[in-house]
Amino acid sequence: MLRLSNTLTKKKEEFKPINDDKVTIYQCGPTVYSHQHIGNLFSVLKGDLIRKSLMYLGYNVSFTRNITDVGHLVSDEDNGEDKMEKGAKREGLSPKEIAEKYTELFHKDLKLLNCLVPTNETKATDYVIKMAEMVQVLIDKDFAYATSKAVYFDVSKFPQYNALNGQILEMNKSGSGHGNEEDPEKKHPFDFSVWFFKAGVHQGALQTWDYKFNNIKQDILAGFPGWHIECSAMSKATLGDTLDIHIGGIEHIQVHHTNEIAQSESTNGVKFVNYWLHHEMLEIEGGKMAKSKGNIFTLDDLIEKGYNPIVFRYFVLLGHYRSKQNFSFEALDAAAVAYSRLINILKSKISKTDGKMVIVYRNKLIEALNDDINIPKALSVLWDLIKDTSLDDGDIVYTALDFDKIFNLNMLEEINKTFTDSDLAPELKLLIEQRNAAREERNWAEADRIRKELKDKFNYNVIDK
Secondary structure, eight states, X not given: OOEEEETTTTEEEXXXXXXXXXXXXXXXXXXXXXXXXXXXXXXXXXXXXXXXHHHHTTXXXXXXXXXXXXXXXXXXXXXXXXXXXXXXXXXXXXXXXHHHHHHHHHHHHHHHTTOOOXXXXXXXXGGHHHHHHHHHHHHHTTSEEEOSSEEEEOGGGOTTTTXXXXXXXXXXXXXXXXXTBOOTXXXXXXXXXXXXXXXXXXXXXXXXXXXXXXXXXXXXOEEEEOHHXXXXXXXXXXXXXXXXXXXEEXXXXXXXXXXXXXXXXXXXXXXXXXXXXXXXXEEETTBOOOGGGTOOOBHHHHHHTTOOHHHHHHHHHTSOTTSOEEEOHHHHHHHHHHHHHHHHHHHHTOOXXXXXXXXXXXXXXXHHXXXXXXXXXXXXXXXXXXXXXXXXXXXXXXXXHHHHHHHOXXXXXXXXXXXXXXXSOHHHHHHHHHHHHHHHTTOHHHHHHHHHHHHHHHOOOOOOO
């Protein structure tokens, strides 16, 4: 029985999906105005591990992760410079060119880290009309109002506004506006924008859409969506009104996810998310990553320093998603040593006979996953398995490769490198090279023929997933 820690209820609860045959998951994705650093990739990896764990447990998962390519201000509130426009000005490119450049780099990093491609990857710019339509519903239902600068969600109309973050909303707090950008027409300081007009500080906005809203006074057609409404519209379009699971970092609980709930439930009239899973942040040298401190690293930086990207993935496996992890190069070195030892042990156990699943260890793995997706515990089960001298080597390798459906540590690839070492018999080496070439060409009949020859002539069993 799978149990998950739900931020909304502050309890570990039995997981009961809306539909037995499908689980819907949404994860907040990156704003593609610069190269994502390892803290951003850490977040994606946590979501990837949760998704793959559910798949291993037998759930059919529909997974949406967004690409924010418009309208995310530097602050999560309603003030500051637009991140996409900041990136465009920095590099002398258009917002579209910036988005394409850094989305491509993001995809490259995720491929190196063995992250599964989302069922749906949604670009915000493809859903602007749906965002505007959602804003219109909020206006029609009297949850939103307009000023000359923006359309705001009226939090006084949503009594359970702070259910997720646990704060107390003081509606009688004095003052208008919020943060550095004041709007004297704003009803409450906590009201948040769902649509910005090209007015005031946004007169020079590079990304705008003309949209005429009904039932409000609107002098300017040009505008762009608020960041929070983006996720609500994209999750609704791809996964439905109510989601099984929403994944995100703890930094989004107070504002972004709180606002998502308010606008989604007010629009749709139903509960937005049943299980909120929030992961902790990746710290570096015991503190927060910051450009001013010079402690932000990309995956390319790690590669240039000689680290295999999978070593970073192994490092992420060492922490539970609800626990902070501290990045240091000493910690990464330790992960590299552990990963190398894991692969070398598996290489030493290549069997000449077919293996089978070690059920007792698979049950232990499932027990770890059922306990709030406890990946560090699952990893310890793997280590116990490969060090168990009472088991047949072939069974150990077979079971470890099955576990790698979750860990994705390239176990099969690394093990099969054993067959192409220089000390192998030339005929055996040639056959394996020919089989690899046949597989790359998707000539499965030839690959199967060579596999049989390897087994019959050399008593070698090549293990494939």
